[in-house]
Amino acid sequence: MDVLYFAWVRERIGIPREAIETSAATVADLITELRAREDRYEAAFSDLTALRVAVDQKLTDFDAPLKGVREVAFFPPMTGG
Amino acid sequence: MRISVQDTPFDLGTETTNFAAGHRDMGAIVTFTGVVRDLPDDPLEAMEIEHYPGMTEAALTDIAEQAMTRWSLGDALVIHRHGRLVPSEMIMMVATASRHRKDAFEAAEFLMDYLKSRAPFWKREITAKSADWVAARAEDEDALKRW
Numbered sequence: 001m002d003v004l005y006f007a008w009v010r011e012r013i014g015i016p017r018e019a020i021e022t023s024a025a026t027v028a029d030l031i032t033e034l035r036a037r038e039d040r041y042e043a044a045f046s047d048l049t050a051l052r053v054a055v056d057q058k059l060t061d062f063d064a065p066l067k068g069v070r071e072v073a074f075f076p077p078m079t080g081g
Numbered sequence: 082m083r084i085s086v087q088d089t090p091f092d093l094g095t096e097t098t099n100f101a102a103g104h105r106d107m108g109a110i111v112t113f114t115g116v117v118r119d120l121p122d123d124p125l126e127a128m129e130i131e132h133y134p135g136m137t138e139a140a141l142t143d144i145a146e147q148a149m150t151r152w153s154l155g156d157a158l159v160i161h162r163h164g165r166l167v168p169s170e171m172i173m174m175v176a177t178a179s180r181h182r183k184d185a186f187e188a189a190e191f192l193m194d195y196l197k198s199r200a201p202f203w204k205r206e207i208t209a210k211s212a213d214w215v216a217a218r219a220e221d222e223d224a225l226k227r228w
Contacts, residue, residue, distance in 0.1 A: 006133060006203060058136075075201065076214065076217070077198070077216075077222075078197070078199065078200060078201055079197070079203055080132075080173070080202030081115050081202075
């Protein structure tokens with residue numbers, strides 16, 4: 001699936017998007033996998049209260065299932081307007 | 082109903098005139114405009130607005146459709162810019178049209194409250210000293226509870 005990062009999450013991880021092969025069942029499982037990879041992921045995902053997630057472009061929760069999902073995006077709380 | 086996510090400036094007068102035209106039965110038009118403001122201590126050189134192409138349009142359409150359902154609106158308009166803006170430039174506008182003003186005012190407030198916290202935009206303030214992401218405010222999230 002494609003994993004996208006925005007704002008300071010993108011800056012900490014260093015790339016705006018990447019294709020990831022994963023068998024993670026939920027968003028939380030995916031985060032656990034990513035955090036174990038490299039320090040830059042640990043830096044981005046260390047405080048989940050500061051993060052929001054969208055699955056296939058819809059805001060959701062960290063326990064959202066990933067079966068059949070094409071796109072997951074991580075970003076800080078939104079500041080539009 | 083029209084949603085526009087764009088990097089180019091918009092003309093508030095033209096947009097408002099076009100929005101109001103052709104609604105003979107709408108007695109009230111409310112518009113709100115968000116403007117880049119300077120910082121008091123550290124002059125703002127620019128505000129950069131990042132967004133999530135695709136999801137942004139979908140989220141704004143969903144929010145506007147909710148407003149059209151909840152209030153008696155004849156029409157709604159949301160324009161939001163992204164990219165690099167300087168102080169006094171207009172960031173975004175919403176407009177609502179209804180037969181009487183109450184629905185137009187309330188729906189415009191609803192659109193703004195949801196747009197601030199549920200549409201995927203992120204602002205960064207660039208000054209001579211720093212480039213900081215704007216932090217979301219707890220009161221913006223709290224504002225959703227009244228709806």
